[in-house]
Amino acid sequence: MAKLELRNVSKFFNHHNNSIKTLNNINLQIEDGEFVCLVGPSGCGKSTLLNIVAGLEKPDEGEVILDGKTVNGTNPDRLVVFQEGALFPWLNVIDNVEFGLKIAGIDKEKRRERALHYLRLMQLDKFADSYIYQLSIGMRQRVAIARALVMDPEVLLMDEPFAALDAQTRDLLVVELQLLWQKTRKTIIFVTHSIAESVCLGDRVIIFTHRPASIKKEFKIDYRRPRLMEDPEINKYASNILDALKSEVIAAMKEENK
Amino acid sequence: MINAHLILKKVVFYVLILITWQLIYLSNLLPELVLPSPSQVGESMIIMITNGSLAYALGTSFMRLAIGLVISVTIGFTLGYYMTKHRILYDTFGSLVLGLQSIPSIAWVPLSIIWFGINDMSIIFVIIASTIFSVIITTYTGIRNVPTLYIKAATNMGAKGFVLMYEVIIPAALPYLISGLRQAWSFAWRGLISAEMLITILGLGFLLITARNVYDMPQVISVMIIIMTIGLVVDGFIFSRIENKVATRYGIR
Numbered sequence: 015m016a017k018l019e020l021r022n023v024s025k026f027f028n029h030h031n032n033s034i035k036t037l038n039n040i041n042l043q044i045e046d047g048e049f050v051c052l053v054g055p056s057g058c059g060k061s062t063l064l065n066i067v068a069g070l071e072k073p074d075e076g077e078v079i080l081d082g083k084t085v086n087g088t089n090p091d092r093l094v095v096f097q098e099g100a101l102f103p104w105l106n107v108i109d110n111v112e113f114g115l116k117i118a119g120i121d122k123e124k125r126r127e128r129a130l131h132y133l134r135l136m137q138l139d140k141f142a143d144s145y146i147y148q149l150s151i152g153m154r155q156r157v158a159i160a161r162a163l164v165m166d167p168e169v170l171l172m173d174e175p176f177a178a179l180d181a182q183t184r185d186l187l188v189v190e191l192q193l194l195w196q197k198t199r200k201t202i203i204f205v206t207h208s209i210a211e212s213v214c215l216g217d218r219v220i221i222f223t224h225r226p227a228s229i230k231k232e233f234k235i236d237y238r239r240p241r242l243m244e245d246p247e248i249n250k251y252a253s254n255i256l257d258a259l260k261s262e263v264i265a266a267m268k269e270e271n272k
Numbered sequence: 273m274i275n276a277h278l279i280l281k282k283v284v285f286y287v288l289i290l291i292t293w294q295l296i297y298l299s300n301l302l303p304e305l306v307l308p309s310p311s312q313v314g315e316s317m318i319i320m321i322t323n324g325s326l327a328y329a330l331g332t333s334f335m336r337l338a339i340g341l342v343i344s345v346t347i348g349f350t351l352g353y354y355m356t357k358h359r360i361l362y363d364t365f366g367s368l369v370l371g372l373q374s375i376p377s378i379a380w381v382p383l384s385i386i387w388f389g390i391n392d393m394s395i396i397f398v399i400i401a402s403t404i405f406s407v408i409i410t411t412y413t414g415i416r417n418v419p420t421l422y423i424k425a426a427t428n429m430g431a432k433g434f435v436l437m438y439e440v441i442i443p444a445a446l447p448y449l450i451s452g453l454r455q456a457w458s459f460a461w462r463g464l465i466s467a468e469m470l471i472t473i474l475g476l477g478f479l480l481i482t483a484r485n486v487y488d489m490p491q492v493i494s495v496m497i498i499i500m501t502i503g504l505v506v507d508g509f510i511f512s513r514i515e516n517k518v519a520t521r522y523g524i525r
């Protein structure tokens with residue numbers, strides 16, 4: 015049985031009194047411990063899809079099934095690492111990481127210990143007492159990842175967490191994230207619009223169409239880990255995917271012109 | 273940050289003012305009732321300090337101020353919060369609040385005297401009336417402007433209801449709440465002095481009006497200097513420091 019399943023998920027948004035379809039009948043099965051990357055053009059509905067899985071939005075049709083049960087609303091077993099980090103500026107780093115544990119009513123000593131463990135894993139323990147404005151964007155994203163991991167979620171939902179980073183930091187975090195994943199074996203859905211990034215990270219790369227987003231194509235990436243962004247093999251995978259997409263686009267255009 | 277150069281500039285400026293003042297006084301251009309000398313004002317200040325009348329007036333005034341502000345902030349915050357929750361409250365009550373907010377604090381005094389009489393309560397009421405509406409409005413705007421991203425993230429981590437309010441919404445709205453408080457303080461301070469002058473039972477405003485009644489110009493000026501100094505210290509040192517610190521931390525500046 016799949017760890018997480020999206021069954022016939024569709025979503026509409028109201029725009030000037032018009033109902034606009036954003037997600038079109040998405041069917042997706044994700045295995046336990048799998049690292050799945052979603053790629054699609056800007057505005058196609060990737061964040062919306064993650065929000066639906068997280069239970070922050072309701073699908074208009076279809077359902078999301080976690081461990082055989084239809085999910086209903088939001089719950090820390092599916093945690094989002096947001097595009098913009100969404101760390102709380104009024105808390106220092108360690109209190110940010112502890113936030114979810116505090117809400118869950120875990121006592122001070124225990125949550126400090128767990129938070130520190132994940133900060134160490136992210137090599138940020140030295141910054142435990144810093145405030146968010148004192149961190150670089152890359153460090154912020156690592157704090158955001160620690161804040162999610164400390165809750166030990168069943169599924170980690172990452173929404174373009176590296177989009178705002180410079181190339182070097184991004185490449186570094188891509189490796190770090192793989193090592194982390196190998197250690198924790200979390201089920202991860204990772205949204206990006208970089209095909210290279212998705213190939214480097216994913217066991218599976220799923221390509222979405224323009225809005226309304228539907229699954230266009232799926233690629234399995236069987237390659238040793240940790241993979242490096244600059245690895246020529248990775249680039250080859252990426253350009254193969256690009257080629258496949260191009261021919262697809264051309265085919266679609268021909269179809270339309272008939 | 274202490275900047276020696278800046279302090280020096282200020283000291284020189286105020287010394288120059290004192291010298292000019294003293295020179296005008298010595299020139300006998302103005303009668304003593306209109307402009308007493310700096311040393312007469314200083315003397316009057318020292319008398320008020322040593323005979324305890326200043327401390328007593330300050331104590332009384334600050335007690336009223338504290339009571340008024342606590343009531344106003346508590347009720348104002350609650351109402352502002354409910355206005356964010358219920359659209360209908362904003363559409364109806366909200367417009368009234370905007371109107372009431374534009375009434376200068378001194379204009380509340382006659383009503384307050386008729387309602388409560390000549391006593392502490394009527395002064396406290398003036399403080400409440402001159403601050404509560406701006407507290408309501410800043411609370412409303414502050415909460416409305418909390419980034420939905422924070423709420424989403426917190427909800428995702430399991431926060432809801434009162435916990436969400438206490439752990440996320442209030443701290444996220446803090447920059448607004450603090451500038452609201454700063455504004456409330458300055459309205460309250462003005463309202464307090466006006467009310468004490470017109471309702472005349474003890475306090476700093478009372479000290480000012482009694483000095484006028486006996487044409488004690490040195491005391492009039494020294495009380496005014498005290499009123500200015502307190503306003504400056506609370507606003508310029510306390511509030512602007514807190515605001516700067518919060519702005520930095522929240523990445524606003």
Ligand SMILES: Nc1ncnc2c1ncn2[C@@H]1O[C@H](COP(=O)(O)OP(=O)(O)OP(=O)(O)O)[C@@H](O)[C@H]1O
Pocket residue numbers: 027028036054055056057058059060061062063207225
């Ligand atoms: N709350 C909303 N109300 C109305 N429309 C919305 C809402 N949220 C998203 N949309 C619309 O849905 C579409 C998909 O948005 P979404 O944020 O999911 O895109 P995305 O694929 O994540 O884009 P990006 O790569 O730029 O982050 C957009 O066209 C957006 O305008």
Ligand SMILES: [Mg+2]
Pocket residue numbers: 060061062097173
């Ligand atoms: Mg997005």
